Amino acid sequence: MVMKFAKKLSVHAAAALLMAAASASAYSAPKTVLVLGDSLSAEYGLARGTGWVALAEKKVKAQKLDAEIVNASVSGETTSGGRSRLPALLTKHKPGLVVIELGANDGLRGLPVAAAQANLKAMAEAAGQAGAKVMLVGIRIPPNYGRDYSEKFYAMYGILSRELKAPLVPFMLEGVAEKTELFQPDRLHPLAAAHPTILNNIWPVLEKSIKAK
Template sequence: MLIYLKKFREQTMAAGRRRTLSLLPVAALLMAAGMTNAYSAPKTLLVLGDSLSAEYGIARGAGWVALMEQRLQAQKNDTRIVNASISGETTSGGRARLPKLLEKNKPDVVLIELGANDGLRGLPVAAAEANLRAMGEAARQSGAKVVLVGMRMPPNYGRDYAEKFYGVYGKLAKEWKAPLVPFMFEGIADQPKLFQADRLHPTAEAHPTILKNIWPQVAPLLGAK
């Protein structure tokens, strides 16, 4: 009788092990599916900029932000883009608006394209740096990745001021180990025909090049190519 009971227990335990092993592939598949869904969940990109990102003087849908959205859609990438850019915006204005934008949109990536209006008004470099730093820190504390877009001042503002102003972007990007677009006007700054009559704002024809300069720093964060 004891022999029979022993065999029964052994058979029962073996059957249990077989059921457990048979369930492992299913569990692995479910876990993989969950990880894939989490990784591929649509992201949100918040663009905090000035007139250079707000399609000043050009048709709606012709600016680099709209072109980026079109490119993402062509790749079947579901990233949601919130363009919170306002013409005339300064770093202080962006700093004041950012907290509510972060709370409302909960972005995965925040692209900061601000500072041009500070520089054109000759505002202190230290103030612009403090505002950019505050924005970047707020975005990072919310869990978002930060992308900085650098801006150079025209030579008539003086070499010292221009170099100090431009250096702020690289300094902050290095501290945060964040992607930096060195100069959004790379490839068009020396072509007057690509600027509007005010010689400050790019024409619609220039925006594909602006996107070309920005795309490599943003695309990897959005799972785009």
């Protein structure tokens, strides 16, 4: 009788320990933030650790936020390229939040706005199906292909944000785009000195998104 009771007790104790371990694991694992961007997030032409994503990582650590940032940005990336790469990234990193900073290269090449919008929407839906929330980072492009095209391109982000109910940074280069002294010689890629301002534009939305349950 005593042995039977002890055995029963040990089974319950083991079950309790397993549940406690699972619970601790669920709450102690940091939220993975996957940044899917182009050269503006991939530190093109910059020393490693000086771009806005690296600065965001430092801020996350300084504020002791329960998050780990994975930068999967690639210079030259388009919305089409991001869409094709995302499934493997979702499987590998299992993010809780996906920050999509794409579209600039589509706009600079004059690619159809409808195609870019469809790609961004598909990425957001894929992230959602994988259990991740989505945050959009918008960009304005020069009027190389006419004012109508550039305005439609910029408006695309707001349309998607409302449709997907995804938080949006309207223009990541706010306070930078008009200052030529903050750009590399190509006039397209900001210098390291501009990236704290870029982070200031992105951080309020990113911080809120990280903290969201």
